[in-house]
Amino acid sequence: MNWPPIDVPILGRSGLIALIALLHIPFFVNFVMGAPVIAVISEWLGKRTGNPRYDQFSKHLATMAFVTVGVGAFGGIGLVATNIGLFPRFFATGAGIFFWPLVLEIGAFLLEAIGIAVYRYTWEKNKHKTGHMVIGWVAAFGAWLSGFIINGLASFMLTPGKWVQSKQIIDAWFNPSFLPSFTHRAVAAFSITGFFMIIYSLWMAGRSKTDEEKTYAEWSLRYAGKWALIATALQFFPGVWYLTSVERGTSLAAPEGSVVPKLLNGQLTFFWFGGIILAATAILLVYFLSVQNPKQGLKPLGHLGLILSVLLIITTTAFMGFTRERSRKPYLVYGVIYGNQMMVDMMKGNAPAAAPPTETNQPQTANETEAGTGDPAAGQVVFETGICKACHSLNGDGGSIKALDGVGDRRSAENIRELLGAPPEGMPPFTGSPEEVNNLVAFLSGLK
Template sequence: MYPAWLVPVLGSGLIIAIIATFHILPSHLATGSFWFNVWLERKAYKENRPELLQFLKKYVLLILIFCFVYGSITGVWIWFSATVSSPRAISSLIHNYVWGWATEWVFFIIEIVAIYVYYYTFGKIDGQHHLRVGWTYAWGAWISMVIITGILAFMLTPGKWLETGKFFDGFFNPTYWPQLFTRTALMFSVAGIYAIIVASRLDNPDLKVEITRKAALWGIGGLIFGAIFAYWYILKLPPEAKNLVFGGELPYLKTLLKVAVIMGAVVGVYYVVFGLIAPHLSNPVVGIIVAIILFLGIGAGEGFREGVRRPYIINYFMYGSSQVIARSIPPKGVEEEVSKLNENGYLSVLYYLPEQLRTITENNKLEVGRILVVHQCAACHTLEPNGLLRPLPKLLSGMEKDDIRDLLDSLGDYAYMPPFIGTDEEKDAAAAYLATLAK
């Protein structure tokens, strides 16, 4: 085990969530926006309207800065946040999917070369060449989504991989296609809003109306198909996940789902009103607000996807928080660790402990207990009463040490909680420490 990372008040799990949220906006814009750009550029050449190109150039700079700097930085940031808070989980994903990520990286390179060349060669090279560069970017960006979705979906539904350990069995897993289609449909909806915001700055009123109408149709189509595919996705959730959401185990997941649906509906109304009925009324401020609403909706969806695989971080394979391997993958020679750790103790794998903390005594009991709690609880539960993430002092308030000890024994019986892993002595130490929080 790596040392755990203790984040007061927030909890390390929340840190990943916050950072991942920052990535949603630039990443979806990066994949979606260029479908609109190439469409508009084709129009410019076909109808010989150079003013459209001038206009495009201005907006590509925005995508460039926003997506290619903040998008890639926040993407790497997610990676670093996983590295420090769930190193074993990210390691596991990387050791399975390194070539998948490396393949995605090739498309990042294609994207970045294409977008800079696209931006800097406006009006300097023949239109057909320029348009081809735009297409290269659009395809490259979408393919990066085709790849990362495989790894994201794997975490919820590893599917056949649990038996074979094979790359493609895990990659093309039960929720891969519905998730890819949902994201792709929503990507066009994002492109629609982007296009409307861009069009609302146009001087030519006819053109503004024309583009806004078309973009609204793209956006509405994206939302409708997004909803259909999202429904397909829900149908394909594993039974345990459905139970968490619809069996009433974790009501917040249902709330997230509702938020996503409501946000989607608001965006749909916007498309109809400002896109189809009164396109001349559309303006950048409303557009940006609606873009944020759409991203909140997508964010709620991402939160749902992340929450629904509890108590695992990689479903059926590795527990969240403690990052203990819960299941053997024989073709890979990977053994489950729970039984061994219950026998030898969780402390036995904490290499960094100083000598005086390796065996539990009356004197060090609370400190050892604290360390065990940090490892096994603190990623999802804060230790301060005013903590933001399901604070333990509140959850345990009023409980005595013996009650807490019993609770630790029965944790695995809750559908969404991983078992507390370790020897009886270790559970005693953890309970003793937790009792100090409960007071």
């Protein structure tokens, strides 16, 4: 997997994956985790209270979950395909570490997909029967097991924990932020499902023709709003737990130390606190227009306010995801794998060698090579096909960490050579051959 990196215009490689994840996670992962649970609870409430509105809500929610499983699977395929193509070495490493959990994930997905389908299409015949609700819980178990597994890989990328020393899968999976992160995602599942069902209620109101249909729309709006309101408000507690676990898990993981200062008083503060403010605003809109006074929410202005609340909560999801992913930069796995897919141990010279070092195979860093006249054209090839472009861009093409346009005006050739050999924290040293170093220096110093 040493082919040249694939470049993604405008968005960049990380940006493309982030976009797919934004479409996949709230619309598929969170909703499919929350929907079966709420559907079964609603069916049980319908049986217990005799209120048919719970049954109608549960049936429609099961239908939406069934459709979402089919459509949302494409998002998962998209994430796998883009990671293989854009970050092949990282994907191979991650798949190697989490091989057996990922095999289990296949079974979990089949369990949730088949369970949701059976639950939905046996509704009319078996509703309120214990066996039918058990099928719903089995589907929910599959969805939550799937989220449980994937959360292990996602949280590992920020807090690899003891795996760095032990290389044991159990330490990679149950890393320092695993449980807080999963709890955070679990509560988010109910929040997102509640907000999406608010849209469902507005849609039902828009197509209602009889008084009974209008009454049901008003009832479902209040019911969905309660799920959205309570779950979103409860996010505060796992959020604090997650933040403290990230503080502990990243403090000693890399030379840069904890990533929390980036969130609370750094480059990501706007997105972190912005997401919290947007979520709080969404809660207020839901409380006044859905829970307290759903009749007001079904009026045209109320419609706009509730649609805005859903957009705000999706934006919050995007902001929080962005801060989590961006905070670990310049690493793909914090303190373990750089953004250019190079292992930190390799760059430190700690990787096991295939053969004892000799005069001909001893690796060198850029500041250990002798200065010489390089070929700028050959240096451009080194930049284009090597690891540089994974993080750096020229003319908007390449990585998003730092643009190198005009670097020759800002730094001398000797300064560039020193920087390649002894880079700042977070940037791996360039370990190419002396000829490649000279060619790369000639190319970069000529960018004026």
